[in-house]
Amino acid sequence: xxxxxxxxxxxxxxxxxxxxxxxxxxxxxxxxxxxxxxxxxxxxxxxxxxxxxxxxxxxxxxxxxxxxxxxxxxxxxxxxxxxxxxxxxxxxxxxxxxxxxxxxxxxxxxxxxxxxxxxxxxxxxxxxxxxxxxxxxxxxxxxxxxxxxxxxxxxxxxxxxxxxxxxxxxxxxxxxxxxxxxxxxxxxxxxxxxxxxxxxxxxxxxxxxxxxxxxxxxxxxxxxxxxxxxxxxxxxxxxxxxxxxxxxxxxxxxxxxxxxxxxxxxxxxxxx
Numbered sequence: 001x002x003x004x005x006x007x008x009x010x011x012x013x014x015x016x017x018x019x020x021x022x023x024x025x026x027x028x029x030x031x032x033x034x035x036x037x038x039x040x041x042x043x044x045x046x047x048x049x050x051x052x053x054x055x056x057x058x059x060x061x062x063x064x065x066x067x068x069x070x071x072x073x074x075x076x077x078x079x080x081x082x083x084x085x086x087x088x089x090x091x092x093x094x095x096x097x098x099x100x101x102x103x104x105x106x107x108x109x110x111x112x113x114x115x116x117x118x119x120x121x122x123x124x125x126x127x128x129x130x131x132x133x134x135x136x137x138x139x140x141x142x143x144x145x146x147x148x149x150x151x152x153x154x155x156x157x158x159x160x161x162x163x164x165x166x167x168x169x170x171x172x173x174x175x176x177x178x179x180x181x182x183x184x185x186x187x188x189x190x191x192x193x194x195x196x197x198x199x200x201x202x203x204x205x206x207x208x209x210x211x212x213x214x215x216x217x218x219x220x221x222x223x224x225x226x227x228x229x230x231x232x233x234x235x236x237x238x239x240x241x242x243x244x245x246x247x248x249x250x251x252x253x254x255x256x257x258x259x260x261x262x263x264x265x266x267x268x269x270x271x272x
Contacts, residue, residue, distance in 0.1 A: 003061045003158050007165065014166045018125035018173040027176040027192065028233050032121040032245055040250045041126035044116075047254075048129075048136040056140055060161060063147040064154040073151015082153065089156035090163065091214075096146055097164065098217040100139065101210040112257040113138070118206065119242045119256065123199050128168035132257060167213040171195040190215050197228045201236045205229070 052059055067073045075085050104110040113135040120127045131139075147157060171190040182191050190211045198209040208225035211218050218224035228235050241261065242248050 003154075006158065007162055010162045011165055011169075014169045015125055018169050018175065021175045022124055022173060025176040027174050028123065028196065028235065028237070030122050030174075031237070032248075034122070034124070036245065037120065037122060037124075038126050040248075040253070041120070041130045043250055044131065044133075044253065045129040048131060048133050051133045052136060052140055055137060056144070059140055060143045060147055061154050061157050063144050064152055064157040067148055067151045068154060071151075073147070073149060075153070076151035085153060086156040086159060089150060089152040090160045092150065093143075093146060093152075093157075093160045094164070094211075094213050095217055096142075097213075098211050098221075100142055101212070102223070104135070105207055105210070108261075110135075110138070112261050115239060115241075115261060116253050116256050118199060118239050119248050119253065120199070121238050121243070121245070121248060122174070123172055123196055123237050124174040125169045125172060127199070128165075128170075128172035132253070134257065164213055171212060172199075186215050188215060189213060190218075193232055196232060196235055196237070197225050199235075199237050200228055200230075201238055201240050202229060206239075 056062075067076065071077075075089065078085075080088075104114040113132045116132040116135070117127070117130050120130055167190065171192055172195060173192050175192055177185070177191060177193065182193050185191050186194055190209070190213060194209050194215065195212075197205050200206060205225060205228055208223050209218055210223055215224070230236075242256075246252070
């Protein structure tokens with residue numbers, strides 16, 4: 001199996017597992033029709049994949065193979081043990097994705113595109129795949145820059161992307177975990193209850209719990225919120241500007257960044 005097949009197999013396994021669990025141990029009542037949302041979010045995912053393949057081909061793993069051949073990047077100079085390099089690369093890349101997430105909330109121009117992700121009226125496994133194609137292009141450029149700077153092993157990038165993709169699906173999933181298990185997991189990773197707070201309509205909650213994978217960055221850097229203002233099943237998901245199914249149709253999601261986005265959610269409130 002090549003890297004794309006491995007990533008797809010992991011994605012499909014996690015997606016189907018979370019989708020099944022959501023039907024058994026649902027945490028939050030649904031507001032919008034799940035089938036309609038699944039179609040929209042998966043359609044956006046398909047567009048994103050086509051756009052990335054068109055502009056970047058093999059993308060981050062391919063870039064890692066290129067830097068390895070050329071001997072470029074920090075880790076190609078350090079020549080550290082493979083296991084240590086993989087571990088450090090995964091940690092560093094996860095921190096940088098956390099920082100990227102904070103930045104797209106801080107800068108109103110970036111928020112215009114990221115709001116597509118937050119406009120979902122419900123939160124489930126498919127929400128972890130819901131991103132505007134232009135945001136995906138920007139995110140891929142950022143990751144490529146990191147790969148060229150770090151020079152990680154291709155296997156390290158493959159592991160990181162597989163973990164990030166799987167954890168994004170898990171953290172967005174609409175499942176119930178025992179309270180004791182949730183508290184324990186939160187010391188290291190982002191749980192669905194922790195990330196659901198980030199998708200609240202409340203601005204202070206939206207601008208918290210930015211992690212997708214490791215929870216340690218939110219705790220260490222002061223962006224962690226333990227509990228929402230409302231109990232988990234009562235959290236209002238989404239953004240206040242877009243509250244109807246029609247406003248978040250596939251066509252409107254693609255055009256959303258180019259419409260007037262009222263201020264109120266980005267960390268920098270002076271939206272122009």
